[in-house]
Amino acid sequence: MKPLLQISDLYVSIAGNAILNGLNLTINSGEVHAIMGPNGSGKSTLANVIAGRKEYVVESGTITYNGRDLFSMEVDERALEGIFLAFQYPIEIPGVSNSNFLKSTINVHRVHQGLPELNSLEMLKFIRSKMSSLEMDAELLKRSLNDGFSGGEKKRNEILQMTLLEPKLAILDETDSGLDIDALRIVADGVNHLRSPERSFIVVTHYQRLLAHIVPDFVHVLSNGRIVATGDKSLALKLEEEGYDWIRESPPVPA
Amino acid sequence: MSDDSMQTLEVHTQTEYKYGWSTLLDMDTFPKGLSEETVRAISLKKEEPEWLLEWRLKAYRHWLTMKEPTWANVHYPAINYQDIIYFAAPKKKLNSIDEADPELIKMFDKLGVPLEERKILAGVAVDAVVDSVSVTTTFKKELSTLGIIFCSFSEAVKEHPELVKKYLGSVVPYTDNFFATLNSAVFSDGSFCFIPPGVRCPMELSTYFRINAANTGQFERTLIIAEKGSYVSYLEGCTAPMRDENQLHAAVVEIIAMDEAFVKYSTVQNWYPGDKEGKGGIYNFVTKRGICAGYKSKITWTQVETGSAITWKYPSVILKGDESVGEFYSVAVTNNRQQADTGTKMLHIGKNTKSTIISKGISAGYSNNSYRGLVKIGKRADGAQNFSQCDSLLMGDKCGAHTFPYLEVDNPNARVEHEATTSKIGEDQLFYCKQRGLSEEDAINMIVNGYCKEVFNELPMEFAVEAQKLLAISLEGSVG
Numbered sequence: 001m002k003p004l005l006q007i008s009d010l011y012v013s014i015a016g017n018a019i020l021n022g023l024n025l026t027i028n029s030g031e032v033h034a035i036m037g038p039n040g041s042g043k044s045t046l047a048n049v050i051a052g053r054k055e056y057v058v059e060s061g062t063i064t065y066n067g068r069d070l071f072s073m074e075v076d077e078r079a080l081e082g083i084f085l086a087f088q089y090p091i092e093i094p095g096v097s098n099s100n101f102l103k104s105t106i107n108v109h110r111v112h113q114g115l116p117e118l119n120s121l122e123m124l125k126f127i128r129s130k131m132s133s134l135e136m137d138a139e140l141l142k143r144s145l146n147d148g149f150s151g152g153e154k155k156r157n158e159i160l161q162m163t164l165l166e167p168k169l170a171i172l173d174e175t176d177s178g179l180d181i182d183a184l185r186i187v188a189d190g191v192n193h194l195r196s197p198e199r200s201f202i203v204v205t206h207y208q209r210l211l212a213h214i215v216p217d218f219v220h221v222l223s224n225g226r227i228v229a230t231g232d233k234s235l236a237l238k239l240e241e242e243g244y245d246w247i248r249e250s251p252p253v254p255a
Numbered sequence: 256m257s258d259d260s261m262q263t264l265e266v267h268t269q270t271e272y273k274y275g276w277s278t279l280l281d282m283d284t285f286p287k288g289l290s291e292e293t294v295r296a297i298s299l300k301k302e303e304p305e306w307l308l309e310w311r312l313k314a315y316r317h318w319l320t321m322k323e324p325t326w327a328n329v330h331y332p333a334i335n336y337q338d339i340i341y342f343a344a345p346k347k348k349l350n351s352i353d354e355a356d357p358e359l360i361k362m363f364d365k366l367g368v369p370l371e372e373r374k375i376l377a378g379v380a381v382d383a384v385v386d387s388v389s390v391t392t393t394f395k396k397e398l399s400t401l402g403i404i405f406c407s408f409s410e411a412v413k414e415h416p417e418l419v420k421k422y423l424g425s426v427v428p429y430t431d432n433f434f435a436t437l438n439s440a441v442f443s444d445g446s447f448c449f450i451p452p453g454v455r456c457p458m459e460l461s462t463y464f465r466i467n468a469a470n471t472g473q474f475e476r477t478l479i480i481a482e483k484g485s486y487v488s489y490l491e492g493c494t495a496p497m498r499d500e501n502q503l504h505a506a507v508v509e510i511i512a513m514d515e516a517f518v519k520y521s522t523v524q525n526w527y528p529g530d531k532e533g534k535g536g537i538y539n540f541v542t543k544r545g546i547c548a549g550y551k552s553k554i555t556w557t558q559v560e561t562g563s564a565i566t567w568k569y570p571s572v573i574l575k576g577d578e579s580v581g582e583f584y585s586v587a588v589t590n591n592r593q594q595a596d597t598g599t600k601m602l603h604i605g606k607n608t609k610s611t612i613i614s615k616g617i618s619a620g621y622s623n624n625s626y627r628g629l630v631k632i633g634k635r636a637d638g639a640q641n642f643s644q645c646d647s648l649l650m651g652d653k654c655g656a657h658t659f660p661y662l663e664v665d666n667p668n669a670r671v672e673h674e675a676t677t678s679k680i681g682e683d684q685l686f687y688c689k690q691r692g693l694s695e696e697d698a699i700n701m702i703v704n705g706y707c708k709e710v711f712n713e714l715p716m717e718f719a720v721e722a723q724k725l726l727a728i729s730l731e732g733s734v735g
Contacts (some may be wrong), residue, residue, distance in 0.1 A: 051690050055682075075689040085690050091683045095705025104701065105691040112692070144705070161691065 004029045010061035012049050018044045021225035030197040033126050034211055035204045037222030039242045043204045047173040051085040052078050080112040082168030086158035086175050092146040099141040102127055109165055130163045135192050152183040159190040171202045176210040188213030208240035221247050285342040294440050297342050301409050314429040314439035321433050327596040328625040329565050341441045380421050404449040405460050410449030422480055426509035426544045434505040442476035451694035459715055461490040475506035481516035488519040495682050506541045514549030523718050525725050526562035533592025536564025543570035547579030555582040557713045559722040561729040573602035574608035581610040584713040588729045589622035598628035607638035616647045620656035625657040632669040639669040647677045648706055672681040700727045
């Protein structure tokens with residue numbers, strides 16, 4: 001089976017500082033991979049490089065997505081081909097209504113897939129149904145995108161978009177940060193509902209607690225820009241109990 | 256004459272003007288240059304009455320004593336007023352549209368100005384002004400059954416001289432400012448609109464402008480009179496072809512609103528802005544002013560300005576009538592090397608007057624965009640209220656946005672609120688949109704349109720659509 005995402009020997013820097021130092025990772029369809037690690041280890045960098053953020057300079061290495069060279073694809077093309085990033089800090093765009101934004105993004109994906117655009121009525125129905133399962137107030141549709149949203153509302157809005165756009169590879173960049181227990185549960189439920197053999201997840205997180213709800217198939221530990229340990233969900237529990245110190249002394253794991 | 260005014264005179268009349276007015280009369284297009292002969296010839300060419308020629312000459316003589324203002328936050332090479340053609344007309348005289356030059360018709364087609372009545376946008380009358388002469392006025396007959404007069408300014412001078420004489424210069428006197436004075440001397444043509452008492456104009460009135468011949472300055476003069484209890488919505492849309500030489504556009508628009516009358520004046524302006532290096536482009540130095548002369552009258556200026564190399568205009572409202580209302584909704588875009596110094600003046604004179612200013616400036620490229628607004632509350636303007644919101648959006652880090660708000664409040668119970676924001680289209684916002692599948696172009700459009708929403712909501716429907724497209728085109732390639 002061809003992997004969905006294949007990262008080989010990736011070196012990435014930002015503003016002249018090396019962040020990823022020879023990272024290797026293979027993700028197959030249907031798998032949930034958790035990426036954990038101390039601050040500065042490169043977790044968010046990895047998420048952003050896959051999404052296509054230009055500030056992160058790829059020094060060497062390759063990423064293959066669905067058999068294609070990811071670096072040859074523009075940000076929006078990657079998105080249309082099924083890559084979704086749930087941002088750690090979702091940005092606000094005043095004046096652009098949430099509903100308008102959702103509508104535009106849903107339709108641009110549909111057109112790319114050769115599907116007809118949804119009209120306003122169908123769109124609203126579709127969106128509302130997904131919102132209720134995320135316990136989101138329909139009022140949020142009328143507000144400007146993320147403008148004046150609480151932290152929890154922003155994160156749920158990210159999951160809503162993920163639900164609506166049905167990506168092949170969904171990356172959650174510290175989605176759990178700033179969430180209380182209830183919001184965490186709702187977010188996790190939303191993600192779990194999307195699990196399928198056609199969909200893969202990269203869950204970037206500091207803490208084990210999210211992984212109690214979104215149970216990963218693989219847990220990778222990032223340190224100094226490379227993966228130093230890989231295991232199953234029990235690895236996350238070990239980190240919870242022992243912290244990150246022990247991994248700093250470990251050698252990197254080969255691809 | 257003093258030394259100073261001698262110098263001014265010299266500056267304005269540098270070259271010895273070779274042509275007498277009679278020679279000029281035979282020409283379809285005058286040679287470059289400006290003198291009293293030119294003014295006389297313009298007036299004679301248009302077969303104007305004596306009083307109007309005198310008015311032009313008074314303005315011209317006054318102009319010779321004036322100095323070009325330099326206080327605006329814009330920079331441009333000195334204009335040589337002798338290097339401009341002040342009169343150009345298509346060769347034939349037209350009684351009906353059937354006689355129009357086929358080339359002219361082609362141009363209208365390109366601009367989307369449908370001349371045949373049946374093709375006109377449902378219910379919109381069109382007064383097509385091309386290079387100083389109005390070619391046709393459509394729906395004239397239909398409007399006239401309501402008593403509405405909508406025709407070219409030149410025609411109004413012939414058919415309704417008493418109205419023109421009464422109101423011309425009543426809002427913008429010929430002494431008002433350098434460019435308005437020049438306009439008063441050499442104005443070519445424009446629109447005249449009169450709405451009789453109690454009449455609501457059933458269609459939106461529209462005018463198209465176009466600068467065609469090289470080195471032709473457009474000096475449009477428009478006069479709109481709304482009698483008691485009347486209503487009119489007027490659209491001004493401009494286009495101009497690509498040119499290398501800068502072209503001066505010094506128009507004057509005067510609006511008079513009587514008791515309980517409402518005039519809405521909307522502009523979508525996309526004159527040639529010059530190329531990426533700032534070469535060429537139109538200079539848009541316009542004086543627009545309305546007077547709410549009557550009780551409970553209202554004048555609303557809405558504009559979307561995306562073109563011109565340099566924009567210098569302050570559509571203003573004099574709130575003379577008690578309980579009168581003045582509104583200004585504006586989106587001004589500058590990109591590449593464009594410069595803009597625009598805004599409004601709201602002058603509160605009567606009692607319980609109200610004004611609203613919403614200005615959205617967008618700067619991109621290496622451009623410079625300044626908002627300059629004056630809210631003046633007179634001593635006797637009890638109960639005056641003003642709300643101003645001036646927002647600037649910077650796209651990139653090489654452009655500039657400036658705000659110069661002037662508040663002169665001479666009445667103790669006035670309420671004046673002013674808000675201003677400056678924001679930047681961040682890479683973050685663009686990245687977010689692109690990560691959701693939107694192209695860079697669509698992302699910018701979405702963000703900018705969201706930013707301008709408040710103003711676009713005030714535009715008549717057709718214009719709102721054109722405005723959004725225009726914004727998209729103006730900002731192509733602006734973030735990088």
